[in-house]
Amino acid sequence: MDEQGQAEKILQEIPALSTTLLVRAPYPIVILNHDTSLRYVNPAFESLTGFCGADLVDTKPPFPWWGESLITLGHVEEAFQKKRIHMYENFRKKNGDHLKVKIDIMFREVQYGIQYYIAYWVDVTEETRKVDNLRSYVREVTKGQDNERKRISRELHDGPAQKLAMVYTDCRSMIKSKGLSGTTVDRLEHICIRLRDSLEDLRRLSRNLSPALLDQFGLVPSLELLIEEMNKEKDIHCILQVITSAQSVASEVALHLFRITQEALYNVLKHAKSSRVVVSISFTSDKVELIITDNGTGFNVPEVLGSFAGHSKLGLLSMSERASLLDGTLVIDSKLGTGTTITVEIPRWPGHGC
Ligand SMILES: Nc1ncnc2c1ncn2[C@@H]1O[C@H](COP(=O)(O)OP(=O)(O)O)[C@@H](O)[C@H]1O
Ligand SMILES: [Mg+2]
Known part of the structure; x- marks a missing residue:
């Protein structure tokens, strides 16, 4: 029975x-x-x-x-x-x-x-209110984070990076001075190489914090650079596929899609133990679709993303909030042992009746 x-x-x-x-x-x-x-x-x-x-x-x-x-x-x-x-x-x-x-x-x-x-x-009134409060909190934190990243990026660029560039120029001109022993020149050359590397690191850091390229060249070249950085990591191969020819998007769409990709790739490095990740982007007349797929460990996606927040995990939640800020959607599909796919769909020009 x-x-x-x-x-x-x-x-x-x-x-x-x-x-x-x-x-x-x-x-x-x-x-x-x-x-x-x-x-x-x-x-x-x-x-x-x-x-x-x-x-x-x-x-x-x-x-x-x-x-x-x-x-x-x-x-x-x-x-x-x-x-x-x-x-x-x-x-x-x-x-x-x-x-x-x-x-x-x-x-x-x-x-x-x-x-x-x-x-x-x-x-579920109270439960829903808590989730709504959490979502608006994450939105505010995400906005604050973007502004703060911009500020730090500007300060790094205008402060330490400029000073390091000046020290590098000084060092180069010192090498050209007369009467230096061969050993001193070798040591100065060595210092110059280290200065140049540090300068490159600082500039990369500044770029990642606030991708100036986005405003200058647009979303796809900025994503290419991000993927290039990712490929410097050991044991992972990252590919960008631009499915349809790139179309212009609103600047806030470019910024949020860039940040979503950055956070998703960071998650792949941190959690997925994946050997391959594909970022594909396609444009239609009114939308842009971004798909990030890895072949890593996968994970159990909770019914409510907010439940991750209790464990101070705000990455996926803030990715999802970025999408909904722009009237878009973000869907996470993950299978243990198979990998994770994140699909984001956003209007190219939010608020323009798409
Ligand atoms: N690509 C991925 N592969 C495997 N697990 C993932 C992936 N992305 C996210 N996760 C899991 O989801 C959790 C929440 O991610 P996130 O909200 O970004 O927080 P955090 O990265 O700070 O842990 C992670 O702790 C991890 O267990
Ligand atoms: Mg994360």
Whole structure:
């Protein structure tokens, strides 16, 4: 006998149990008749919404808790036809407060062909508010991070990099002075090489912090440079595929796509143990699509990315926020042992009615 059968048997044997289950259930339950009229709401429903069961019995949609939600009688009928449906809805309590609920509607047919529908509600208002707060926090942090990176990049470029360049020029002209011993010249040459390397490191750091190339040359050349940097790492081969000819995009789109790629590649280096990563970009008349695929370890993607935040992992969340800031989407598909694919789709000109 399956679980449903076992439950039905026990309820037939002890009918009083059904009453207790409905009345004492900690979550709200709504029962509708087949003609969509309301048959019953339990005390948990009354205490959550403030609507009194006695006033609701036999009423038909639109129900008072629908508020301004876009739900219609058509939706209820459609749910009835499907016989089982899960959905999230924004409702209103009797006192006007917002309410977000996860609803699980089930069809039941009892003896003599009587049909009715049971909706189990879970109040997710607080949970949703927390996720929304976290998302706006990550947005602000991401914006602050971008500004701070720009500032540090500018300071590195104008300060230490300029000074190092001057020391390098001085050193080069010293080499040309008369009367220096061969050993001194060799040592100065050696210093010059080290200075040049450090200067190159500083410039690379400054470029990565705020890719000036983006404004100058656009997204694709900046991505090429990023991939070139990636290929300096051992044991990984990174490829950029430009599927359709590059098209211009809004400057904020270029910046966020660059940052998303940077963060995704950084994750590949840090977590994936991958030997190959492909970044592909394609443009349509109104959108740009970026796909980053690695053949690494993969990972279990949580249902809500925000759950990573509890462990101070904000990378994937901030990538997803960058996409939604631009009315775009970011989808993570990962399989353990196979690898990870991140697909980002963004309008080329957000806010231009694409
Ligand atoms: N390409 C990837 N391959 C394998 N695991 C990944 C990859 N990208 C992300 N992850 C997993 O997802 C987690 C969250 O990533 P992220 O939000 O960027 O935080 P962090 O990099 O700081 O750990 C990582 O800790 C890692 O376990
Ligand atoms: Mg990361």
